[in-house]
Amino acid sequence: xxxxxxxxxxxxxxxxxxxxxxxxxxxxxxxxxxxxxxxxxxxxxxxxxxxxxxxxxxxxxxxxxxxxxxxxxxxxxxxxxxxxxxxxxxxxxxxxxxxxxxxxxxxxxxxxxx
Amino acid sequence: xxxxxxxxxxxxxxxxxxxxxxxxxxxxxxxxxxxxxxxxxxxxxxxxxxxxxxxxxxxxxxxxxxxxxxxxxxxxxxxxxxxxxxxxxxxxxxxxxxxxxxxxxxxxxxxxxxxxxx
Numbered sequence: 275x276x277x278x279x280x281x282x283x284x285x286x287x288x289x290x291x292x293x294x295x296x297x298x299x300x301x302x303x304x305x306x307x308x309x310x311x312x313x314x315x316x317x318x319x320x321x322x323x324x325x326x327x328x329x330x331x332x333x334x335x336x337x338x339x340x341x342x343x344x345x346x347x348x349x350x351x352x353x354x355x356x357x358x359x360x361x362x363x364x365x366x367x368x369x370x371x372x373x374x375x376x377x378x379x380x381x382x383x384x385x386x387x388x
Numbered sequence: 389x390x391x392x393x394x395x396x397x398x399x400x401x402x403x404x405x406x407x408x409x410x411x412x413x414x415x416x417x418x419x420x421x422x423x424x425x426x427x428x429x430x431x432x433x434x435x436x437x438x439x440x441x442x443x444x445x446x447x448x449x450x451x452x453x454x455x456x457x458x459x460x461x462x463x464x465x466x467x468x469x470x471x472x473x474x475x476x477x478x479x480x481x482x483x484x485x486x487x488x489x490x491x492x493x494x495x496x497x498x499x500x501x502x503x504x505x506x
Contacts, residue, residue, distance in 0.1 A: 278431065316478050316496030317432070330493060365431060376422065377494065379431035 276300070278380035280366050286386045292354035295383045299347070299368030306343060307377060308351050309365040317365055323349065324372060356387045390415045392481045394497035401469045402505050409464040409500045411479030420482035421462040422494065423453055427475045435477075438462060449473070469504045476501050 279298040287293050299306050304325050309317035320339065322330040325346040334341065338357070343349040353360055363384050367377040391414045401407045413419055420439050424432040436447025443455045453464045464477060480494040 280431075314498070316480070316498050317494075318496070319493055322493065367432075376434040376437055378434065379424075381429065381431045 278366055278368055278378055280364075280380035280383055282383055283381060284384050284386075286388065287356055289358055289387050290355040292352065293356050293385065294353075295351045295364050295366075295385075297349045297351070297366030297380060299349075299366070300378055303368035303370055303378070304346070305369045305372050305375075306349050307367040307369075308341060308349070309367065309379075311363040311365055311382070313362075320351070322372075329372075353385075356385075358387050361385055361387045390481055390495050392479050392495055392497040394477075394479055394500045396500050397498075398501045398503060400503045400505065403471050404468050407466050407469040407473070407502065407504070409477050409479075409502060411462045411464065411497060412460050413462060413479075413481045414460065415481060419462075421453075421455065422480040422482075423447065423451070423462075423464050424478045424480065424496075425475050426478065426499070432478060435464070469502075471504050471506055474502055474504045 281296050285293055306323040308320040310320055311317045319333055321328055321334045321341050323343045326343050339353055341351045363382040365379055365382045367379045369375040369377045393412045395410055399409055422437045423435040425435055426432045435451050436445050436453055438445045438455045446452045451466050453462055455462050476499045478499045479497045
């Protein structure tokens with residue numbers, strides 16, 4: 275079974291530029307998550323989807339971050355414009371459902387903003 | 389607010405010796421607790437979880453964890469460490485706060501780096 279796929283794996287951009295990350299969850303997983311992981315810290319949830327509905331986006335900085343999961347399968351996270359402080363690893367995860375199921379993580383996208 | 393603490397930044401152990409990685413939590417109700425491992429340049433991998441039932445939970449790669457409600461702890465253990473166990477370990481607790489819709493939002497600890505020496 276294929277795991278969670280993310281691309282790109284690495285991205286270097288200048289500040290004020292836009293950037294997008296893509297995630298394809300495990301087949302059949304209705305719940306999809308985007309996490310932010312800063313160096314030396316645990317992941318922090320940005321947004322959670324149940325199918326195509328964003329059910330928890332309370333931690334997403336909506337002035338510059340946006341996300342979509344149009345057909346309830348793959349998802350895109352966008353930052354526009356990027357700031358120096360956005361440099362981090364962006365992780366995507368998926369699970370069968372929302373309640374007590376373990377989450378499966380992709381390898382992440384390491385973003386460096388210069 | 390729900391929270392989880394991993395008091396040790398790093399744990400060093402000799403290969404073949406038992407290992408313990410500590411985790412304590414704070415929740416308002418009954419906790420769902422998880423352990424994940426992260427190898428360099430890879431995503432987090434699920435090790436084990438406690439939802440209900442037996443306080444001793446067995447997981448992947450020979451790891452186990454003991455849920456202790458009175459001490460609000462969920463320490464990760466392995467009887468005999470391997471060099472290949474060297475990685476970053478994260479404890480997580482499920483947050484069922486109202487803003488999350490009562491569903492599967494995980495709060496992660498800061499992580500503990502395990503170094504197993506030959």
